Amino acid sequence: MTLINGKTQLIGLMGWPVSHSFSPAMHNAAAQALGLNWAYVPLPVRPEEVATAVPALPALGFRGVNVTVPHKQAVMPLLDEIEPGAQVIGAVNTIVVGEDGRLTGHNTDWSGFLADLQAHDITVANRDCLLLGAGGSARAVAYGLAKSGARVHLLARHIEQAEAVLADLRGQLPEAQLTSHALSELRQVVAQRPAPLLINCTPLGMTPHEASSPWPDDLPIPPDATVYDLVYNPRHTRLMQQAETAGGRAHNGLGMLVHQGAQAFALWTGQQPDTAVMATAIQQLNL
Numbered sequence: 001m002t003l004i005n006g007k008t009q010l011i012g013l014m015g016w017p018v019s020h021s022f023s024p025a026m027h028n029a030a031a032q033a034l035g036l037n038w039a040y041v042p043l044p045v046r047p048e049e050v051a052t053a054v055p056a057l058p059a060l061g062f063r064g065v066n067v068t069v070p071h072k073q074a075v076m077p078l079l080d081e082i083e084p085g086a087q088v089i090g091a092v093n094t095i096v097v098g099e100d101g102r103l104t105g106h107n108t109d110w111s112g113f114l115a116d117l118q119a120h121d122i123t124v125a126n127r128d129c130l131l132l133g134a135g136g137s138a139r140a141v142a143y144g145l146a147k148s149g150a151r152v153h154l155l156a157r158h159i160e161q162a163e164a165v166l167a168d169l170r171g172q173l174p175e176a177q178l179t180s181h182a183l184s185e186l187r188q189v190v191a192q193r194p195a196p197l198l199i200n201c202t203p204l205g206m207t208p209h210e211a212s213s214p215w216p217d218d219l220p221i222p223p224d225a226t227v228y229d230l231v232y233n234p235r236h237t238r239l240m241q242q243a244e245t246a247g248g249r250a251h252n253g254l255g256m257l258v259h260q261g262a263q264a265f266a267l268w269t270g271q272q273p274d275t276a277v278m279a280t281a282i283q284q285l286n287l
Contacts, residue, residue: 004039007037009037009063009269010038010060010062010063011027011039011040011062011064011065011268012041012043012062012065013042013043013068014045014050014054014065014066015043015045015067015070016047018068019042020233021042021068022282022285023066023257024040024041025281025284025285027265028040029277030262030273030274030277030281033274033277034269034271034273034274036271038063038268045071054075054103062097063097063269064096064267064268065094066261067093067094068093073090073092075095076092079103079104081103082105083105083106085107085111085143086105086106088171088173089107089136089139089140091107091109091136092105093106093109094106094107094263108260108261108263108267109137109260111260112256112261113144114144114145114148115255115263116251119255122197122226124145124148124149124197125148125150126149126151127150127151127196128151129145129198130189130190130193130197132155132156132200132201132214133155133201134161138156138165142169143169143173146176146177147173147176152166152179153178153179153181153189155185156182158182190219195222195224198215198221198227198243199227199228199229200214200215200237201230203231204239205231205238207233207234210234212238213237213239213242215239220246221243221248223248225243225249226249226250227248227251231252232252232254232257235252236252237252254279254282257282258275258278258282259275261278
């Protein structure tokens with residue numbers, strides 16, 4: 001492990017809570033593999049303290065941070081600049097601290113998601129993609145899919161939430177193929193779209209609620225569908241089991257975590273990390 005000293009460059013993860021995060025393990029492994037004297041540390045910041053913590057990053061010597069729930073929207077008014085993708089999505093997951101102390105917000109969730117799809121040889125252009133959920137992660141995934149030419153169908157418990165997401169996307173991506181639906185319409189939506197890519201952008205199925213799934217028990221998953229569950233703890237979710245039982249392919253969100261982290265690491269350091277090193281660091285954790 002790299003010895004921390006007076007020349008160590010600081011990066012970290014700002015959220016509440018952050019004790020469960022895999023990010024320190026994978027980023028510190030990436031830095032060590034590159035021989036960089038950088039340290040990635042957890043930064044548990046209470047929601048009421050975000051406005052104090054973010055402007056303090058330059059003074060504390062941080063080169064940047066990742067941002068996780070519940071702060072991805074709250075940090076935005078505190079930044080000097082926000083890159084276009086993060087503006088459209090309405091969330092920042094990476095802050096870069098410039099040499100002049102300026103804070104720039106990025107979103108690497110959407111591009112990390114697309115990078116993992118590519119790693120699994122999953123194509124989305126002109127393909128029906130059904131997104132379950134309308135929160136921050138759904139916004140990022142929908143943005144990436146729309147930019148890639150997919151037909152994006154967003155389903156949420158309250159259709160007005162889905163409509164709000166798509167309204168923001170249409171403003172920046174007028175050619176995008178987007179539809180919104182209430183989750184209660186899932187049966188009809190699936191029946192009309194063969195071989196879809198099904199993406200769970202909800203927390204259903206996440207530890208400690210491993211027995212839950214966003215997919216109804218009485219609705220068969222199409223056997224030619226591909227399921228991508230953003231949940232990665234547990235690594236094999238109930239939704240993934242449902243897809244595999246139906247004869248489909250299924251992937252969890254660990255690859256997205258690694259790829260979005262790798263892109264953030266490159267923004268901070270100017271060097272491309274080895275994603276295999278980062279993935280191995282996560283796999284070695286006792287989950």
